[in-house]
Amino acid sequence: MARFAGRSVIVTGAAQGIGAAYAAALAAEGAKVVVADKNAEGGQAMVEKITADGGTAVFGQVDVSDPESATALAELTVAEFGGIDHLVNNAAIYGEMKVNLLLTVPWDYYKKFMSVNMDGALNMTRAVWPHMRKTGGSIVNQSSTAAWMYASFYGLAKVGINGLTQQLAFELGGSNIRINTIAPGPIDTEATKAVTPGVIVEDMVNRLPLKRMGTPADLVGACLFLLSDEAGWVTGQIFNVDGGQVF
Numbered sequence: 001m002a003r004f005a006g007r008s009v010i011v012t013g014a015a016q017g018i019g020a021a022y023a024a025a026l027a028a029e030g031a032k033v034v035v036a037d038k039n040a041e042g043g044q045a046m047v048e049k050i051t052a053d054g055g056t057a058v059f060g061q062v063d064v065s066d067p068e069s070a071t072a073l074a075e076l077t078v079a080e081f082g083g084i085d086h087l088v089n090n091a092a093i094y095g096e097m098k099v100n101l102l103l104t105v106p107w108d109y110y111k112k113f114m115s116v117n118m119d120g121a122l123n124m125t126r127a128v129w130p131h132m133r134k135t136g137g138s139i140v141n142q143s144s145t146a147a148w149m150y151a152s153f154y155g156l157a158k159v160g161i162n163g164l165t166q167q168l169a170f171e172l173g174g175s176n177i178r179i180n181t182i183a184p185g186p187i188d189t190e191a192t193k194a195v196t197p198g199v200i201v202e203d204m205v206n207r208l209p210l211k212r213m214g215t216p217a218d219l220v221g222a223c224l225f226l227l228s229d230e231a232g233w234v235t236g237q238i239f240n241v242d243g244g245q246v247f
């Protein structure tokens, strides 16, 4: 069953990792996908992969922290696919989480980090709203279980994503747009390998009820469900997909 046949979907941060898995799965279910990312080379490669698998995708270069760039991406999507039905706000950076405390992180660094990890989702939502409000649709944000444990400014940004989801549910509901958030536990991606020392990962995994790291594929079902019409009366929710890490 092609749940997203003919639907136009933007996935940010889709050049690699979890966003790439979402983009590929949506295309496999019939969606026309905008692979949106700062990284043009990785984004183009992802488009080629989706197209080779028989799906429909274009690359849209975007810096989600920049409102003008977000608006240009929304306009590109409408020009390519005739409208916008769904948005996945997945793009984020990890930063030097282990080095910088909230108490001492340099302001410039903090503001840059928040402009991507928190404001990015709002920028993108504001950019798509004038288009999505014509037809209704749905949005999925990407939080993290880091919102419920100590993770310095990375955790703070994810608390912001959760709050944004709940507040925007009210503002978007009148336009028949739903918005929900997935909060993944530790997911095995190249990016997490690079920022998280193996010993910390091992300790985290040992404390999970389901004793393994998650994979991007573990998140796909939740993302597609929350975007789809099957979740037609679900909005403002934070959905943990985390091997039981937080309950």
Ligand code: NAI
Residues within 6 Å of the ligand: 012, 013, 014, 015, 016, 017, 018, 019, 036, 037, 038, 039, 042, 062, 063, 064, 065, 090, 091, 092, 093, 116, 120, 142, 143, 144, 145, 183, 184, 185, 186, 187, 188, 189, 190, 191, 192
């Ligand atoms: P990743 O680093 O592999 O991919 C992130 C993508 O976002 C990259 O392609 C990057 O180029 C893009 N990006 C970064 N800044 C951007 C910007 N300003 N504008 C446009 N694109 C930008 O990350 P990963 O691991 O796939 O994570 C994806 C999302 O899932 C993030 O929101 C992350 O916080 C969240 N998450 C990840 C977990 C994990 O263990 N991997 C766990 C919980 C949440």
